[in-house]
């Protein structure tokens with residue numbers, strides 16, 4: 001066979017400059033080449049010749065694309081896929097035949113052309129480089145008809161020397177971009193395949209004598225409180241470094257040690273500095289910090305750090321991985337507002353400006369290489385490029401482009417080789433190169449349990465019990481590994497409703513020194529705007545192979561509104577703990593790594609039956625990190641005898657910060673003072689009966705079936721009946737690779753979605769109505785004996801439900817409660833219970849007791865694939881009303897309610913939100929209990945303490961019509 005074309009050979013490229021540090025500001029001119037480019041799409045790599053690269057080429061009949069951008073997300077036509085093809089989603093599988101390094105003949109190829117003039121003041125002397133910050137998956141580049149070279153490595157910066165080719169006017173830059181290249185084998189990340197020039201294209205002037213590259217070394221000695229600064233320039237460039245605030249003016253290469261304030265994620269202290277060398281002045285931002293492993297614990301500046309992290313893919317619902325600065329800033333601000341202190345840049349180096357934001361706002365970063373070969377796992381890793389020496393130059397190129405570009409960011413504390421690549425000598429070569437080039441940071445890679453090439457033991461999705469074992473240092477493994485700190489580079493899969501079990505992980509991280517936290521998978525749902533579905537996921541763009549909604553597993557919805565999972569995470573990782581401090585006191589614990597509490601202002605409020613009776617400021621000492629104090633609460637205000645009373649104590653930002661205004665809530669806690677005194681059960685009203693109706697207080701029943709049909713004047717379109725089904729969540733359905741039982745499929749197999757209700761007895765007595773039934777599904781020998789006992793005091797109708805399982809129940813129940821139908825006009829909801837958001841047994845940390853209100857629509861959580869959502873737990877009472885009528889429900893004990901305009905069956909059947917059409921009934925679920933949520937869509941299932949096993953149960957609900 002003839003030699004492979006360049007895009008198929010394993011080399012990283014040809015003609016590019018060696019990688020160097022990125023910086024935001026220099027006084028050397030730069031010209032952005034972003035904007036509309038002429039564009040031509042071909043179905044194969046060789047459909048068109050290279051004549052388009054010639055300066056005189058006439059591209060007037062071409063289309064256009066916006067650069068930066070992905071061509072598959074552009075072009076005319078509202079259909080998906082559109083004029084320029086469409087996005088495609090696969091998780092692990094390569095969407096093309098696996099025959100490395102060959103790629104398919106069908107290789108969408110985008111030719112890009114951009115004409116530009118130099119600005120009038122562009123210097124005549126010096127050189128220039130053309131920088132491309134990200135092109136998927138490879139590019140061949142020409143300027144003014146001269147070929148510059150070609151490169152692979154989609155999320156890595158590439159530069160070419162172009163000074164000698166530039167003209168004052170009418171320069172022509174030509175790019176040929178192939179969707180598939182040998183590099184695609186190294187880029188099998190779980191995300192959309194999105195070809196295009198998706199990051200900035202810039203022309204940078206290079207002044208005479210300017211340093212080719214520089215490395216800022218800024219360490220901190222926590223014993224002496226001093227920082228040591230040394231800026232190393234490549235070659236013998238004689239430059240000066242000035243740090244006005246520190247009065248420093250030193251030569252490049254020279255080290256100085258002075259008293260400084262250190263940089264950390266909580267207090268991101270940066271010093272403005274300048275590097276002046278040759279004809280260039282580069283703005284630097286120096287953060288002094290030292291990363292170390294001491295006695296098996298990772299420290300920064302001598303302190304243990306605890307990662308409250310997320311995995312962040314770059315994602316925008318319209319622009320794919322092409323993010324503007326405002327979106328990056330929004331991500332960082334949202335993270336900071338939700339108590340997140342760390343980011344793993346899964347699974348490639350992000351746009352470099354993102355790391356500047358991390359330096360500024362304060363986030364610990366694991367910066368990951370653009371490398372994943374996961375699809376080889378299906379063949380027992382046969383042919384895996386990371387274990388094939390021919391690919392090692394490409395791997396080393398990726399390692400170097402990661403480290404060289406990002407080495408000057410204080411926020412970066414670990415280099416990650418890549419994700420899900422199996423094991424191999426190529427990874428070892430990368431780790432060696434990185435350690436040699438930058439010994440100041442730790443090396444991370446999760447995929448090799450031997451930890452031969454890493455400085456930290458990292459795992460994804462281990463169950464809690466295993467984390468506990470590792471925390472106790474009781475896990476078996478290579479001796480060297482036992483000396484390493486432990487992190488979860490991925491855990492708590494935020495797909496659909498969930499993740500459950502976060503608080504239980506956090507307890508482990510706060511118990512064991514070695515467990516230094518983790519990174520939730522993942523930050524944002526990758527739902528792409530779709531003409532029919534609103535947001536589409538895998539399979540919605542005509543893909544032949546796809547992995548469905550597995551791409552929607554973020555803490556943010558695609559439009560960046562926080563999901564309940566993010567609110568839960570914020571509460572679970574809050575850096576201040578507020579608990580019961582004994583009679584009349586709160587116990588406040590500062591859980592920050594470094595910061596004291598001086599930046600927070602505390603408040604108290606006193607609630608009686610959910611109503612706030614009084615509020616005020618609470619004096620809390622500026623406790624040092626790790627310290628606790630008992631803080632006296634005021635004398636409770638006067639309140640109704642027998643009321644349920646509690647304190648809410650909140651920790652708020654005392655002053656504006658870069659990421660939130662003063663008053664932003666960082667942490668909170670509730671302390672119960674007194675439990676409610678329950679009123680005696682309603683006195684008896686006597687039922688009466690006609691031939692077809694039974695009347696009992698406000699209740700009207702069908703005399704034959706015993707089913708409630710009205711409450712006063714309010715029609716009950718479907719009387720309350722036992723209900724155990726919920727539309728399975730992604731976590732209920734589970735992932736095939738998880739060892740735990742997958743309940744969603746088992747529930748369906750057992751027919752819990754098609755339960756039948758057999759009426760065994762309708763019995764009227766002097767004090768009420770009893771209906772006995774058995775609830776079970778066809779083909780199943782298990783059932784639930786259910787007794788409904790109705791009584792009334794004349795005003796309130798009380799339902800007592802008793803459930804006794806029959807037969808051998810091998811699976812837990814999804815839920816246990818009743819469902820009823822009411823007129824859809826009741827769309828205002830007021831309740832006293834835990835809120836304001838949804839909560840389930842293992843996702844309930846963020847729900848606090850209080851009085852809440854919402855519309856029925858606002859109670860729905862818009863998971864991209866419809867599934868169980870919206871339960872409000874610990875409800876004492878709820879009122880559903882229209883302007884003219886309504887119903888109040890009180891529980892004994894408290895219950896969870898869910899209200900929707902569609903049935904569970906409709907929710908279950910829908911694949912996209914748009915398929916949920918409101919009907920004329922309001923479906924109200926009043927649940928005694930729900931099964932937990934877990935994280936089994938990729939991780940472990942529901943912990944035993946949150947299972948809802950079938951067992952005898954009794955609960956009651958009181959209904960009052962409101963007129």
Ligand code: IPT
Pocket residue numbers: 091189190347419420460461490493521550553938
């Ligand atoms: C893990 C991947 O690292 C991540 O990219 C993502 O795919 C995640 O799972 C699931 O959403 S790999 C998994 C097989 C443990």
